[in-house]
Amino acid sequence: MVRSKVLLAGQCWFATTWQAAQDVLRDQERFGRDPRRAGKRQLPGMKWWMPKYLSRLANNMLAVDGAEHRRLRSLVDQAFLRQEVEALREPITDIVDRLLSDIESKGRRTENGGVDLLPGFCRQLPLTVICEVLGLPAEDRPKFERWFKGFAEVRSGWGLVRMIPSLMKLLRYLDQQFKQVRRQPRAGLMTTLVQMEADGDQLNHDELVSIVFLLLVAGHETTVHLLSTSIYSLLTHPEQLAQLQQDWTLAPSAVEETLRFNSPVQMSKPRFVLKSGEFHGVQLQRGDYILAMLGAANADPAKFDRPEQFDIRRAPNPHLAFGSGIHVCLGLKLAKAETEIALQHLFTRYPALRLAVPPVDVPWASRVGMRCIKQLSVQLLR
Ligand code: HEM
Structure with missing residues (x-):
């Protein structure tokens, strides 16, 4: 356990071992997402930058615990189940093949003669899939890309303020889309959610928008x-x-290992300490913030044999890349299916694919809480 200062939250505890991280995520009696349960109102720093129109976004399943969380999550879970991830494998495969053909003919060239897989493939695939899952029109995707670009670049409090216009545009757009879906149902999760609401399940308009926003950003x-x-x-x-x-x-096991080895989400959202007391050798006070460091947990030698080695056959592989406990990632099956299909089709179509630059020259982004590559320049060799 380590204590340090973080952006917006101030002093914060970091659970860096696998066991401590798992305990933070699973122990509902001692840790929670909802600050009110720890005698607090909101993360300090959140209030000053968030206009009222946006504050409804804060009320999503990842921000609440207990019965409220169960209610919001179970409705989305049901909607997701109705659109089985397995049934999405075929459309995902079609999207992957189309994107690969596109990058080969018109992908962004890099100065070293390679093709950058980031914009045309790694970014397009999840965006296209999540828009199809939700039922958002394909022609609106370029707008999302512009709006999301702003979110991806947040590194400071000022960065948060600068992304407000993009957030407002996205929210207005989702408001409109829900109006259209109500008038004219179409394929996709947004219609399913609206129909569930009509069937008597309790989701108001703000909750619907907030859920779809969370799925778009998180997914x-x-x-x-x-x-x-x-x-x-x-x-x-x-x-x-x-x-x-x-x-x-x-x-499947290769994807699990890349999740462990790279841990794209490096830490959980902050939890609030609900009860003072000793925890993994330190004294926690009610109201303290604590983060589960997922990347560190996934490299804990007490849990993983030779964690520094990348081993696609590693079994068991109880990584925490998707979190754990009640807030465990809702889209984990979808993310794994997309990655499996993408890897298989990419490396089958280009069996001799290689980096266009030495590995040390691949640029990594400095982003709080995310492990990400800025440019992935490759040679598409058959
Ligand atoms: C590689 C891809 C992904 C990673 C590494 C990832 C990681 C995570 C993590 C670590 C959490 C838990 C956060 C916490 O407890 O503080 C989470 C929650 C969540 N994720 Fe993902 N995620 C991924 C893809 C997706 C996709 C594709 C979707 C949706 C389609 C999605 C939707 C969600 C939602 C809705 C939650 C909140 C669940 C709840 O509060 O009950 N994620 N994700």
Whole structure:
């Protein structure tokens, strides 16, 4: 356990071992997301920058615990179940194939003669998939890209203020889309959610918008970085890549290992300490903030044998890349399916794919809480 200062939250505890991180995420009696349960109102720093129109976004399933969380999550879970992830495999495969054809013909070239996989493939795939899952029109995707670009660049309090216009545009857009869906139902999760509301389940308009916003943001940026770091890890471990290319039944465990090894989401959202007391050797006070450091937990030698080694056959692999407990990632099946299909099709179509620059020259972004590559320049060799 370590204590330090973080942006907006101030002094914060960091749970850096696997066991401590798991306990923070799972112990509902001692830790919670809702500040009111710890005698607090809001994260200091949140109030001054958030206009009223946006504050409804704060009321989402990731921000609450207990019965309120169960209510919000179970409705989305049901909606997700109605659109089985397995049934999405075929459309995802079609999207992957189309994107690969596009980057080959018109992908962004880099100065070293390679093609940058980031914009045309790693970013486009999750965005296209989540828009299809939700039922958002394909022609609106360029707008999302512009809005999301702002979110991805937040590094400071001032960065948060600067992203307000993009957030407002996105929210207005979602308001409009819900109005249209109510008038004219279409395929996708937004219609399913609206119909569930009509069937008597309790979701008001603000909650619907807030859920779709969460799915768009959580389901997009994270998967971009899982994809790019997975490709990078395989290209920099050619013996592991060769094993995978010989036997694609290893794809699920390879994806689990890239999740552990790279941990795209490096830490959980802050929890509030609900009861003072001793925890993994330190004294916590009610109201303290605590973060589960997922990347550190996934490299804990007390839990993982030779954690510094990238091993696509690692089993068991109880990584915490998707969190744990009640807030465990709702989109984990979708993210894994997208990555498995993307890797298989990319490396089958270009069996001799390689980095266009030495691995040390691949630029990584400095982002709080996210592990991400800025540019992934490759040669598309067959
Ligand atoms: C590689 C991709 C992804 C990673 C690494 C990831 C990671 C995470 C983590 C660590 C959490 C828990 C945060 C916490 O407890 O503080 C979480 C929650 C969540 N994720 Fe993901 N996620 C990914 C993809 C997705 C996708 C594709 C979707 C939706 C389609 C999604 C939707 C959500 C939602 C709704 C929650 C909140 C669940 C709750 O509060 O009950 N995620 N994710």
